[in-house]
Amino acid sequence: MDRKKKRILASVQKPARYTGGEYNAVIKNKEEVDLRFAFCFPDIYEIGMSHMGLRILYGVMNEKADIWCERCFAPWPDMEDELRKNNMKLYALESGDALCDFDIVGFTLQYEMCYTAVLNMLDLGGITVRADERGEDEPLVVAGGPCAYNPEPLCDFVDIFNIGEGEEQMIELCDLYKRCKAEGKSKKEFLALAAKIPGTYVPSLYDIRYNDDGTVASITAKDGAPDVVVKRIIEDFDSVYVPKKVIVPTTEIVHDRVSLEVFRGCIRGCRFCQAGYAYRPVRAKHAKTLIEHGKEMCLETGYEEISLASLSTSDYKELPELADGLLDWCEPRNISLQLPSLRADNFSVELMQRIQKVRSGGLTFAPEAGSARLRDAINKNLTEEEIMNACKIAFENGRSTVKLYFMIGLPTETDEDIKGIAELSQKILYLWKTHATNKKRGVKITVSAACFVPKPQTPFQWEAQNTREEFKRKAQLLREAITAKAITYNWHEPDVSFLEAVFARGDRKIGKVIETAWKKGMKLDGWDEHFDLDTWLSAFEECGVDPAFYANRERSADEIMPWDHISTGVTKRFLRCECEKAYRSEASPNCREKCLGCGASKLLCGGECDA
């Protein structure tokens, strides 16, 4: 390590974020590889290292002898200051080389509020921020992840978006890149060829025209690019590559444990949830496979905890078998098993009691809405009886902490629905009073109410978001309705949600706003202490863009959406049908009860959705 870097690391907080050298990090000889890939996570180390997609793609790429994939995270502002002051570029952790020295720089877009961090990391890494100004010899900039289902706000900065699951597509893209590099092809030639790889969106190959009112008039593909880019999926999920030698950070990260991905997709179809639609069709791994993976990963990492990852773990058909198999192995080794995303409806008492033997936590539910009527409208098929039953069992088993997650501002919501949140939490409190086995410890019920953000590729993509004033009024209403001292109400500022709503359904006009705000110093918008709505509003004004047009406007059913050329496999017709059912407060059966023909199973060649 050179002297300059040593000095910088001595002056910043948590330097282990910036050193690399962790166990299982992959070190290769840069002279012996054909392609160098920098996997960039536009947030800090502790967040990025917890991300499953990074673990998977890092493993997939490094399995190839001729590719070296390294990692890079957004620096905290103290580190950024030091880098800029010392004329040092943002570097990847494995080699310490600057981002501009790489062939491909890839970002994962997990949430909209990371967009300025993408720009900032490019700039810090010595890469021209705007794609159309970037030189031939500069790295190719690619991006993927859930936000790529509406990639338009970042089209000014990104050369290629990967739509869908990346395990196969990334390798195909890398192979094409190597071939084009060897043949001396230009970036333009490469991009035209890349657009032919399924699931690859090259924004420069699409012309967008707008109507006078600002809505999209047309989206036209050129140079042989597909009219619609359909997302990629892994068809045989049971045998897909899973990294076992996961990097073990030396500093504590958010999810510091082995994470087992049980299945992709979700049978539930909650109408507000993008993941529930975008990750379809449902594909699961066998319990036998997962148990083997879990054991191997624990042995390779030394982690003392396994967590099951999926959108709704209790919908996993082989859950009893999986939990038993893992617990039998874990218990004698002091390894604990965590089961997040359990639904209250098929809550298993036995399972809960068994898990508790190793380590115990509180109870968390996400009823999302306060009334049965609104829960039907958003298709959160969870009845009050089910919630009460699960709480009752938990209280009888000595648990005394309950966290409840709700959203306010959902489509069709009335003030009665808001008050229903308070009523439901008070009923749970009463339940504790009548059923708790140990009242000495007291009870703690936490109610969190997030501001609803309509997301693209969901049945609510046409909806207007509540204004900030409306959110504040509703929050006040809820605060007044909650009277019990044992209930804590966590209120979320609507400012971030407002901006999130703009980016989520933004078009290419938003790119200029992001660039302007970044130049005004916005770079870590996901962090309260670095978020400043006023700066953003001034950026919107300078660019002549009205954020309310994106956040608070209801779209007509036939409007062309900025993301209409990106397909998750679920049809727009199906989404609209679900939206109209919401207006009628009508729930849909889950995919296991009845297939509604969303369209996603067409992504499986001859295969069947494993709902």
Add this chain to the structure above:
Amino acid sequence: MRKVRVMYEKKGRAVYISHLDIMRTFQRVLTRAGIAVKHTEGFNPHPYISIALPLSLGYTGECEFLDMVILDDMSNEEIVSRMNETMPEGIEVIRAYENARPVREIAYSQFEIRMEYDDGVPLGVIKKLNDLFAREEVIIMKKSKRGESETNIAPMIHELSATERDGDIIINAVLAAGNTSLNPEYIVRAIDKYLPDCTPDFSEFTRKNVFDEKIHEFR
């Protein structure tokens, strides 16, 4: 079941692993190495391991000690090789042994302070440093359990000498450790207070050795 002391080095990228994190790192190393150690009792069992002297963040350590109780029958050589096979970059076990001396016998640590001067080494700095630390009284503000106070650090300096090496000034110091200890950072602070012209632009610290009351190597 037997008590084992592991002596290790911490250098390179690993110097940025904090004391708390190094404990967790060792827990995982032991799991990966398949070395069963005694766990704490209680609701949240974790391996019962301890580190003799915490090392400040950013310091290189050439003489670090980890104590544990192993459950399996395993030779010291095997412990060393198994641990080193699964170690993150920068940490290396030198040896493992039984019958280690109690940690309370630690009295001194030997540090090397490498001081960088961007505009070249100040004139006469070596003599000035050697003179300063030969005084009976070197008083600086020092933090202790009872808060910050003016403290004479001279009695805590058993030995100190300065030399020049490759354009840097190297201080070799044997400082009190254990109950009343002196972090080598205070040596640099004393320089800043008494010899402001000789304040380095950057200093790097390495713990080279650990001694008992009689300046015999502690192991």
